[in-house]
Each structure stands twice: as C-alpha cells, then as structure tokens.
Amino acid sequence: MEAFTRSLAQLHVAGVPVDWASWYPDPKPRAAPLPTYPYQRERYWISGPGTAGTDVRAAGQDPLGHPLLAAAVPLPDGGLVATGQLPAAGGWLGDHTVGGQVLVPGAALAEWAIRAGDEVGAPTVEELTLQEPLSLHADGGTRVRISVGPADPTGRRDVSIHSQPDGASGWTRHADGVLAAQTEAPPPDDRVTWPPAGAEPVDLSTFYAEATGAGYGYGPAFQGLRAAWRLGADLLAEVCLPEEAGDPAGFGVHPALLDAALHPALLIRDTGDGRVWLPFAWNGVRLWATGAATVRARLSPHTDRKALRVELSDTAGAPVLTVDSLMMRPAAPSRLPAHPHLYTVDYEPIAPAGPVAVEVARVAPGSGPAPAAQALRLVRDWLAAHPDGDGRLVLLTRGAVPVDGAGADPAAAGAWGVLRSAQSEHPGRLVLVDIGDDGDERAVAGAVATGEPQLAIRRGQPYRIRLHPATGAREQEPPRLDPDGTVLVTGGTGALGALAAEHLAREWGVKHLLLASRQGPAAPGANRLRERLAAAGAEATLAAVDIGDEDAVVRLVAGIDPAHPLTGVVHAAGAVDDAMLDAQDERRLATVWRAKAGGAAALHAATAGLDLGMFLLFSSAAATLGSLGQANYAAANAYCEALAAKRRAAGLPGLAIGWGAWATAGGMTAGLGDADRARMRRAGVIPLAPARAWPCSTPPAAIPPLTLSPPRSTRKRWPVSRPKRYRRRCAASRAPPARLGVPRPPPRRRRPTGPPASPRCPRRSATASCSSWSAPMRRRCSGTGTPPASPPTAASWSWASTRSPRSTCATPSERRPGCG
Ligand SMILES: NC(=O)c1ccc[n+]([C@@H]2O[C@H](COP(=O)([O-])OP(=O)(O)OC[C@H]3O[C@@H](n4cnc5c(N)ncnc54)[C@H](OP(=O)(O)O)[C@@H]3O)[C@@H](O)[C@H]2O)c1
Structure with a gap:
C-alpha cells in the first residue's frame, strides 16, 4: 500500500492529476504546501557603510545606509538635511516613465520623507504635497536634498525635497510637507481570508500594456x-x-513596491481623457514594517472619490504601511512632454570614424514614385546577387530627410520609405546615407564607419537619426479655422477619416465638411455618418473622387461653394498592398502610392494659392520605422511627411502624423486577427485609443511637427533620446523572489513584518523558478532570523521535505505572486 501511495505521489509531483478525495477516506488530510528549498544562499561580502560610508563620516556626516540617500547632516537647530545622488536615468529608477520622461515616482519622495523623519524621531508624514515632478536625465546624475526643520512645540517639523541635476546651479523644490512623531498604535493585523469573500478578480493581462498606452511607462x-x-x-x-528593482534592504518601503501598490488606482482613475494622473498629496503616511518585498494592498476611495486610503500589509495581514489619504491629480501640463505618444525625429551630429571601404549604390533624383521604384529595384537586384547574406550596401540619396528643419525632397523621401522597410527585412545588409550635395560624398565612408544604419550628411558633417519624446506645452489649441469655411477630408468615409470628420465637427466646431473617397455616398455607412455629423452640427457633402487623379482633385476643389471656401485639408485616404520585398513590384507601389502620395501631391497642387489654416496628412509610423512587408506603404507615407516638411519650409501649413496603430474596429488594421493583435502587443505595439490620439494632431508649435505615435517597440529598435535598459520582464518563468519584510533595527518604533507567505507556489515552477524565493522564507520561518551557519545537511533536507512550513509559519496565503 505504501508503495502504491508513493507511486501516486510521484505521479502527482510529475503533474498527473490524482483524485485524492477518493483515495483518502474521511476525515481527509489537510493539503500541505510543498517543502522549501534546502539550500541557503548566503552573502559573504562584508556589508556596511563601506568606503562611501567611511568618506561620509570623514566629511562630518552620518551614513544613512539607505540605497538612495547616502548621508544626513544634523543641523544645530535640531533639523537635518539628508542627501543623496541619483544616477542618470537608468537602473531601476529608469523604469518609471511618464509621457516618455523618466520621473522619480512620488512613492520615492514619500519614502525619503519617512526616512529623514526617522532620523529626527518624526517618522509620520502628516502631509507631503508634490509640487514638481522630479525627472532624471540621461546624461548625468541628480542630487537630492531632504531638508527637515526644527521641531515646533507640538513636535512637528517642516520637510521639503529639492533636487539639482549635475552641473546645474539652481535647485528645484519638488515637495513640501510636515513630519510628526508616531503617536498611533499600529493597526491590528488583518487576518481575513485572502482574497476576502466576495472579491471580484480583475483581469490584469493587458494592464501594463494599457497603462503604457495611457502614458504611464512601467x-x-x-x-x-x-x-x-x-x-x-x-x-x-x-x-x-x-x-x-533590486533589494528592499535599506528602504523603509521600496519605492517600486509602493508605486506598484498604487497602480490599481489607474483602474479607478482612467478617465480616458488622455491625462496622466500622478500622486499629488500624501496625508498620514505611517510605516509599520520595513523591507517588505511582497504586500497586499487595499485602496479605498474616500466618499468624495478625490482621494484614497491606502493600506499595505504583509502576506500574513500584519500592517506594513498606511496612508490616510492619497490624492492624485493630472500631471502639470507644462512639466510633461507634449504628449506621451508624440515623438520627433531628430538629427544629431556625430564624429566620423576611421573610413571603411563601402559598396555604394546611388538613388537618382526624380519625381513621384520614380526614386522609390528605383530604390526597390536596386535593393532587390543587389540582394538577389548576394544571396549568401554577406556584404553590405550603402544606398545614397540626396535631400531625402529634413535635417535642421530644412525641407526635404518628397520623392527622394519615398525612396527612404522603401529602404527602411528593406532594412527591417534584411537587418545589417543595408545602410542609408542621405547627402546634401556632391561634396558630402567624401564623408560617406567615415560616416558609415560609425556603424549607424541611417545617416544624413550636410556640409561634410554626419548626423545620426534619433527619436525624441516631443516636449513643450501639453495642451494645444486646434488651428483656427474660418467657421464658415469647408474642411475637405479625403478617405472621409473610411474608419479614421470618419472619426476625423466627427472630431472636426464636435471638437473644432467645423460646420462644413467635404468627404471624398472613391465610393463617396455609396460607401458603407455613408448615410449614418452624414446623420452623425449633422447631429454634431456639421453639414457633410460626400463626393466620389479618386484622390490620386490630379484633374479630378482640381475639379473637386473648384466645386466648393464660395460661400464656404476651403479652409482646411485632412488627407486620410490610403490603401495597403503588403508584400515582402521579393514580392514587391512597381504595380504594387503604384497602387499604394496613388491614394496616399499621389493624393497628397494633387491636394498640394490644387490648393496652391488658397488661404488654408490646416493641411493635415495621415501618415504611418511605417515611414520612419520601416515595417516589414510594407515597403510600398512606407514609401508613400514618407513622401507625405516630406511634403509636409517642404510646405512648412515654404511657410505653408503642413503637418504629417506618423500614426502607430489606432484602436478602432475598422480601417486598415481591421484585417488583423486576434493572433496578429496579440503578436503586436507582445512586440509592444499598443493601439492608440482615439481619445488619446487626437491631442497628437495639435502638437505644440515649438516642435517640428513631424511626429509619431510610436508603438512601444520603437524604443527597442530605435535609439531614443533617453536610452533605457531593456531588461527582461518579470516573467512568470523568472518570477521575482517573494521576500518578506524583515525588521530593521534602527527605527525605534518598527516592528517586524508578520510571518512570511506560504512557500507554496504553482507546480510548474515548484522546483526551478521558485527555488530562489523559498530559501529566505524558510530561514525566517524557522524563527532563527539567521541562516544556518553550515551547508544544508541530509537532516536539513529532510526537515525541508517533510515538515509542513505551515506548522512553523502560520500563513493564510496560498498564492505566490509572480509564479502564476
Ligand atoms: N488604422 C490605423 O491604425 C492607421 C495607422 C496608421 C496610419 N493610418 C492612416 O490613416 C488613414 C486612414 O486609415 P483607415 O484605417 O481609416 O483606412 P480605411 O478605413 O481603409 O480608409 C481608407 C479610406 O481611403 C479611401 N481611399 C482609398 N483609396 C482612395 C483613392 N484613390 N481616392 C480616394 N479615396 C481613397 C477609402 O475609400 P474608397 O475605398 O471608397 O476610396 C477609405 O475611405 C490612412 O492614410 C492610413 O495610412 C491608419
């Protein structure tokens, strides 16, 4: 019988389902968690203040032993200044971005205030109001100062937090508040079953992807x-x-943990209005235990729903941190990038390297799709002649990209569209170099030697190409259009064109719309669209026109009622005909070119001499990123972007937006299946909700409005201005250790976090990925507080194998975050 039971157990351990209920008669035995991992990891390096600490003492300061705050200087009046040096925007702090900008989370500022308060016996943060976001920079560190004033007669002290980037002279005040002594007793342990009865699970599978789409970069x-x-x-x-996020040791509460505990607030706060909400005012912050690495959080909106009560407890229900009231508010517009989805393409001068021998092919100047077609032929022929994957071809264009805000040749830009897609399909085989004049050719070999895949050379100076988050005022007025004028929307019966028409009517107050597409009034849903527009206050005329037909476009524009003259153009007509490079040909290029680039050229020509307030071209991120299988589409979009730049250079209105995917039901992305969308999401392509997309169409005047709403993957493939470390995610297979809070001796009133979580974890990771977390738990479960001095023995293994940890550490939690 024992052998049979053992066999059943082995099957169970191997993952075979066993009906234990029918095997055991009543009373059924209690399920016991899996044994802990027998080996202890022990660090033998001497920890402690180290050299930095020694230096700090030598400088008359007290080491704080805090990972972000190195030292404190007690002041004669009883106050104190705590100091720290934050690194350049990298490391784990670099993983917190808002609107593409690395911001130190408010949770870190609250934690610093607590830590500074600890030093003066005032560890309760009665209030802390954040004034300015604290941003980190790619090119240097930032000094922080937490200044605590002397105690007033009630024992309260002012606290303020300042920062100063390296090399700067002024200080920025980020937060003000009041610290007080700890007078309250810790709240009682919350020993309810977890999750409590009646709690409805929330699906988090797309939570972080959607947070990114909303401007929160976690x-x-x-x-x-x-x-x-x-x-x-x-x-x-x-x-x-x-x-x-590193080790929680040294922190009161690790800012990344506290910040993540506040993330559910987004489930309350997501207003869909494109605004980014950040913690603003903290009241009654009390830390009850330190060093926690796993917590349960309860966020309770106050009755006015303007603030939250926050309670963090450990996995046994013992309190870790409480916040009486946390108020969130939209981030100050002027302090954030223009829009979290807006990027600009910038040209950064670089030093040439030692010249290398290069094989060069020139794309001849031309008009319309001719350079794009030639580029396609050149690359296809060269790749066919070099099928072994060896060699590298430098493609030379002239005037294809707008360096220094100068206009570009739209037709040459079309060639870049083709070539960027070709680069994506054949990584490492092609280098794009755009020159300004013949003299720049001498600098090609040195520029290519830098290893940059796309370069521009002007007056002998090589430039590399980078994406930068657009900065400037966040909210921008739409262009002023004559209220009696007409706005022409091409592709106006398509998915985005119809949305554009509605947006123009509802938000911009446009009263006369001319919607042009080949099907015109016969397009599906045309009547309903007309009704919706009428309800929004706009009279819509639908015209059946091929926008690539120059004469037809001239007639269309000429036919507009002079009582409502043309005042703006939105060119949203477009078509796709995707194929990988070896299946691309001039016919496919011509099809896609006609609607998009041909249409843009026809509109540009037909509206010459008219007083337009807006000339908005719907482009695609494909033009800049070079999508696989979309050489023709990228070419047509690149043409539009260069045409917009050329118009601006000529003093005409012109804006091309390189949209990423829109989160709409129809349109060009309608053909994507669930698998395609899942793949896009995995790659970081986050569809943009219309409410978040529209603000992009009015970028700040201060930025060159060649913009992208880039898929997140952009940042992986493209160098951006603030390089970020793309570290592996906290994937289920590499689950984070579920370490628990441990007592920290110095702060006087802390008590240890409660007993650790159950070392159970889902079976598939029981032996491998979870081994790293169970070791510290066993150590703490055993109650010794220190790891065994000697390596594990057979006895310790047997202890770990046979003894239920439940018997040594009463824990209510059966779940183990991160492994599931
Ligand atoms: N959807 C997205 O996620 C996304 C992303 C990036 C960029 N974009 C850009 O946004 C624009 C609209 O895309 P969408 O998704 O709304 O596509 P859509 O639903 O397919 O709409 C395209 C529209 O263009 C019209 N059109 C096509 N060829 C034309 C021609 N030769 N003359 C006149 N009209 C023509 C179509 O109507 P007829 O067939 O009746 O002519 C249709 O109304 C496109 O320029 C696209 O490149 C879209």
Missing part, C-alpha cells in the same frame, strides 16, 4: 502588480517587488 522594475480584485468600491491587490 518598466520591469515597476511591474509588480500581480493580482487585483474589486470589493465594493475598494480595490485589493497583490504586489511584489520585481527582481529588477
């Missing part, structure tokens, strides 16, 4: 939210500290 270190539930108005969550 990198791996900040993706600690593991599970969430709704319970009435409350949100409950399980949060762990991802490995990427």
Whole structure:
C-alpha cells in the first residue's frame, strides 16, 4: 500500500492529476504546501557603510545606509538635511516613465520623507504635497536634498525635497510637507481570508500594456502588480517587488513596491481623457514594517472619490504601511512632454570614424514614385546577387530627410520609405546615407564607419537619426479655422477619416465638411455618418473622387461653394498592398502610392494659392520605422511627411502624423486577427485609443511637427533620446523572489513584518523558478532570523521535505505572486 501511495505521489509531483478525495477516506488530510528549498544562499561580502560610508563620516556626516540617500547632516537647530545622488536615468529608477520622461515616482519622495523623519524621531508624514515632478536625465546624475526643520512645540517639523541635476546651479523644490512623531498604535493585523469573500478578480493581462498606452511607462522594475480584485468600491491587490528593482534592504518601503501598490488606482482613475494622473498629496503616511518585498494592498476611495486610503500589509495581514489619504491629480501640463505618444525625429551630429571601404549604390533624383521604384529595384537586384547574406550596401540619396528643419525632397523621401522597410527585412545588409550635395560624398565612408544604419550628411558633417519624446506645452489649441469655411477630408468615409470628420465637427466646431473617397455616398455607412455629423452640427457633402487623379482633385476643389471656401485639408485616404520585398513590384507601389502620395501631391497642387489654416496628412509610423512587408506603404507615407516638411519650409501649413496603430474596429488594421493583435502587443505595439490620439494632431508649435505615435517597440529598435535598459520582464518563468519584510533595527518604533507567505507556489515552477524565493522564507520561518551557519545537511533536507512550513509559519496565503 505504501508503495502504491508513493507511486501516486510521484505521479502527482510529475503533474498527473490524482483524485485524492477518493483515495483518502474521511476525515481527509489537510493539503500541505510543498517543502522549501534546502539550500541557503548566503552573502559573504562584508556589508556596511563601506568606503562611501567611511568618506561620509570623514566629511562630518552620518551614513544613512539607505540605497538612495547616502548621508544626513544634523543641523544645530535640531533639523537635518539628508542627501543623496541619483544616477542618470537608468537602473531601476529608469523604469518609471511618464509621457516618455523618466520621473522619480512620488512613492520615492514619500519614502525619503519617512526616512529623514526617522532620523529626527518624526517618522509620520502628516502631509507631503508634490509640487514638481522630479525627472532624471540621461546624461548625468541628480542630487537630492531632504531638508527637515526644527521641531515646533507640538513636535512637528517642516520637510521639503529639492533636487539639482549635475552641473546645474539652481535647485528645484519638488515637495513640501510636515513630519510628526508616531503617536498611533499600529493597526491590528488583518487576518481575513485572502482574497476576502466576495472579491471580484480583475483581469490584469493587458494592464501594463494599457497603462503604457495611457502614458504611464512601467518598466520591469515597476511591474509588480500581480493580482487585483474589486470589493465594493475598494480595490485589493497583490504586489511584489520585481527582481529588477533590486533589494528592499535599506528602504523603509521600496519605492517600486509602493508605486506598484498604487497602480490599481489607474483602474479607478482612467478617465480616458488622455491625462496622466500622478500622486499629488500624501496625508498620514505611517510605516509599520520595513523591507517588505511582497504586500497586499487595499485602496479605498474616500466618499468624495478625490482621494484614497491606502493600506499595505504583509502576506500574513500584519500592517506594513498606511496612508490616510492619497490624492492624485493630472500631471502639470507644462512639466510633461507634449504628449506621451508624440515623438520627433531628430538629427544629431556625430564624429566620423576611421573610413571603411563601402559598396555604394546611388538613388537618382526624380519625381513621384520614380526614386522609390528605383530604390526597390536596386535593393532587390543587389540582394538577389548576394544571396549568401554577406556584404553590405550603402544606398545614397540626396535631400531625402529634413535635417535642421530644412525641407526635404518628397520623392527622394519615398525612396527612404522603401529602404527602411528593406532594412527591417534584411537587418545589417543595408545602410542609408542621405547627402546634401556632391561634396558630402567624401564623408560617406567615415560616416558609415560609425556603424549607424541611417545617416544624413550636410556640409561634410554626419548626423545620426534619433527619436525624441516631443516636449513643450501639453495642451494645444486646434488651428483656427474660418467657421464658415469647408474642411475637405479625403478617405472621409473610411474608419479614421470618419472619426476625423466627427472630431472636426464636435471638437473644432467645423460646420462644413467635404468627404471624398472613391465610393463617396455609396460607401458603407455613408448615410449614418452624414446623420452623425449633422447631429454634431456639421453639414457633410460626400463626393466620389479618386484622390490620386490630379484633374479630378482640381475639379473637386473648384466645386466648393464660395460661400464656404476651403479652409482646411485632412488627407486620410490610403490603401495597403503588403508584400515582402521579393514580392514587391512597381504595380504594387503604384497602387499604394496613388491614394496616399499621389493624393497628397494633387491636394498640394490644387490648393496652391488658397488661404488654408490646416493641411493635415495621415501618415504611418511605417515611414520612419520601416515595417516589414510594407515597403510600398512606407514609401508613400514618407513622401507625405516630406511634403509636409517642404510646405512648412515654404511657410505653408503642413503637418504629417506618423500614426502607430489606432484602436478602432475598422480601417486598415481591421484585417488583423486576434493572433496578429496579440503578436503586436507582445512586440509592444499598443493601439492608440482615439481619445488619446487626437491631442497628437495639435502638437505644440515649438516642435517640428513631424511626429509619431510610436508603438512601444520603437524604443527597442530605435535609439531614443533617453536610452533605457531593456531588461527582461518579470516573467512568470523568472518570477521575482517573494521576500518578506524583515525588521530593521534602527527605527525605534518598527516592528517586524508578520510571518512570511506560504512557500507554496504553482507546480510548474515548484522546483526551478521558485527555488530562489523559498530559501529566505524558510530561514525566517524557522524563527532563527539567521541562516544556518553550515551547508544544508541530509537532516536539513529532510526537515525541508517533510515538515509542513505551515506548522512553523502560520500563513493564510496560498498564492505566490509572480509564479502564476
Ligand atoms: N488604422 C490605423 O491604425 C492607421 C495607422 C496608421 C496610419 N493610418 C492612416 O490613416 C488613414 C486612414 O486609415 P483607415 O484605417 O481609416 O483606412 P480605411 O478605413 O481603409 O480608409 C481608407 C479610406 O481611403 C479611401 N481611399 C482609398 N483609396 C482612395 C483613392 N484613390 N481616392 C480616394 N479615396 C481613397 C477609402 O475609400 P474608397 O475605398 O471608397 O476610396 C477609405 O475611405 C490612412 O492614410 C492610413 O495610412 C491608419
């Protein structure tokens, strides 16, 4: 019988389902968690203040032993200044971006205030109001100062937080507040079953992807939210500290953990209005235990729903941190990038390298699609002649990209569209170099030697190409259009064209719309669209026109009622005919070119001499990123972008937006299946909701409005201005350790975090990925507080194998974040 039971157990361990209920008679035995991992990892390096600490003392300061705050200087009046040096925007802090900008999370500022308060016996943050976001820079560190004033007669102290980037002279005040002594007793342990009865699970599978779409960039270190539930108005969550965020030791509460515990607030706060909400005012912040790496969070909206109560407890229900009230507010517009989805393409001068021998092919100047077609032929022929994958071809164009805000030749830009797609399909085989004049050819070999895949050379100076988050005022007025005028929307019966027409009517107050497409009034849904526009206050005329037909476009524009003259153009007509490079040909190019580039050229010509307030071209990120299989589409879009730049250079209105994917039901992305969309999401392509997309169509005047709403993958493939470390995610297979809070001796009133979580974890990771987390738990479960001095023995293995950890550490939690 024992042998049979053992066999059953082996099957069970191997993952075979066993009906234990029928095997065991009543009373059924209690399920026991899997044994802990027998080996202890122990660090033998001497920790402690180290050299930095020694230096700090030598400089008359006290080491703080805090990962971000190095030292404190007690002041004669009883106050104190805590100081720290934040690194350049990298590391785990670099994983917290808002609108593409690395911002130190408000949770870090709250944590610093607590830590500074600890030093003066005032560890309760009565209030902390954030004034300015603290942004980190790619090219240098930032000094921070937490200044705590002397105690007033009630024991309260002012606190303020300032920063100064390296090399700067002034200081920026980021937060002000008041610290007070700890007078309250810790709240009682919350020993309810977890999650509580009636809690409704929240699907988090797309949470971080959608947060990115909304402008919150949570990198791996900040993706600690593991599970969430709704319970009435409350949100409950399980949060762990991802490995990427480093060790919680030294922090009161690790900012990445506290920040992630606040992420469920987005489920309340997402107003869909494109605004980014950030913690603003903290009240009554009390830290009860330190060093937690896994917490349960409860966010309870106050009755006015303007603020939240926040309670963090460890996995046994013991309190870790409470916040009486946390108020969020939209980030100050002027302090954030123009729009989280807007990027500009910039040209950065670089030093040439030692010249290399290069094989060069020239794309001849031409008009219309001719350079694009020639580029296609050149690349296809060269690739066919070099099928072994060897060699590298430099493609030379002239005037294809607008360096220094100068206009570009749209036809040459079309060639770049083709070539960028070709680069994506054949990585490492092609280099694009755009020159200004013949003299620049001498600099080609040195420029190519830099290893940059796309370069421009002007007056002998090589430039590399980078994406930068657009900066400037965040909210921008739409262009002023004559209210009696007409706006022509090409592709106006298509998915985005119809949305554009509605947006123009509802938001911009346009009263006369001319919607042009080949099907015109016969397009599906045309009547309903006309009705919707009428309800929005606009009279719509639908015209059946091939926008690539120059004469037809001239007639269309000439036929506009002079009482409502043409005042703006939105060119949203477009077509796709995707194929990989070896299946691309001039016929496919011509089809796609006609609607998009041909249409743009025809509109440009037909409206010459008219007083337009807007000339908006719907382009695609494909033009800049060079999508696979879209050489023709990228070419046509690149033409549009260069045409917009050329118009601006000539003092005419011109804006081309290189959209990423839109989150709409129909349109060009309608053919994508669930698998395609899932693949896009995995690659980081986050469709943009219309509410978030429209603000992009009015970029700040200060930026060159060649913009992208780039898919997130852009940042992986393209160098951006603030390089970010793309570390592996906290994937289920590499789950973060579920370390628990440990007592920290110095702060006087802290008590240890409660007993650790159950070392159970889902079977598939029981032996491998979870081994790293169970070791510290066993150590703490054993109650010794220190790891065994000697390596594990057979006895320790047997202890780990046979003894239920439940018997040594009573824990209610059966879930283990990160492994599921
Ligand atoms: N959807 C996205 O996620 C996305 C992303 C990036 C960029 N874009 C750009 O946004 C624009 C609209 O895309 P969409 O998704 O709304 O596509 P869509 O639904 O297919 O609409 C395209 C429109 O263009 C019209 N059209 C095509 N060829 C034309 C021609 N020769 N003359 C006149 N009209 C023509 C079509 O109507 P007829 O067939 O009746 O002519 C249709 O109304 C396109 O320029 C596209 O490149 C879209």
